[in-house]
């Protein structure tokens with residue numbers, strides 16, 4: 001266990017020695033690892049770092065703005081935001097197979113990043129938020145036939161761009177990365193967010209991905225997350241459990257929670273009229289390792305409130321269902 005101020009001091013020193021006066025580029029995804037890596041490297045070398053944030057149009061509600069506010073506005077990090085939504089949607093049109101979608105999103109991500117990185121002709125280093133479990137994992141094989149986060153740890157790029165690799169988090173476990181992030185001034189809620197898959201909403205829209213679907217899903221998902229955060233989680237007092245470490249709300253009491261867009265329409269009523277709109281499923285799980293998971297027993301009052309809000313606030317959705325499948329046999333994501 002590191003003492004954070006000492007650790008930051010040493011890590012900063014090491015990065016400075018490694019890169020000298022060279023320029024560094026980093027692909028910012030909005031996830032914890034690349035964010036902490038960016039904050040640490042920026043602390044060490046300031047404007048020698050340029051981050052490239054590829055917005056593929058499959059991010060959660062307000063995520064792009066949040067990333068830009070956090071890095072560009074608050075920390076003064078140089079960030080290029082690349083709006084590649086049309087390009088991603090174009091390549092995903094007509095594609096329904098989950099693995100095919102993953103491949104396309106991964107490939108386009110590398111493509112866009114490569115073009116932007118190619119413009120920064122002075123860059124000598126590619127920084128990545130690789131953490132210790134990634135190092136171990138890449139020795140084995142990833143899930144679903146691909147390495148997890150393979151498109152964020154932009155494989156192959158160092159060679160094609162002739163860059164050296166800078167991976168300052170290689171020795172850290174996730175909880176250490178989070179502590180480091182907080183110590184570097186990243187917001188607590190950002191650093192302790194649930195994991196979000198690299199292909200983003202692309203694998204939470206079943207079948208073909210369309211902007212219209214992504215927009216509906218973003219709204220439903222944001223309502224679900226907001227209500228989870230706003231609903232207190234009350235733990236019975238149990239001997240031996242440190243109340244300071246217990247979750248205080250249902251977001252913290254779940255390991256991953258999100259909405260899934262189902263491209264099927266069902267009938268509903270609104271006022272005097274009949275509606276015929278799309279369905280979303282809510283998924284919330286508790287797990288230690290994401291290899292097995294239990295569906296979360298969310299309070300019915302919370303589920304009811306989320307359902308009402310989604311149906312009333314999101315035009316285009318008229319039905320909400322809750323996923324009560326464990327892993328195995330179901331996976332956490334629906335694709």
Ligand code: XMP
Nearest residue numbers: 102148149195196197198199290331332333
């Ligand atoms: P499943 O759905 O297999 O998910 O139970 C286990 C964990 O992996 C995440 N996941 C992904 N992460 N790229 C990622 O970066 C992916 O293609 C991908 N697919 C699933 C999932 O969110 C869960 O945390």
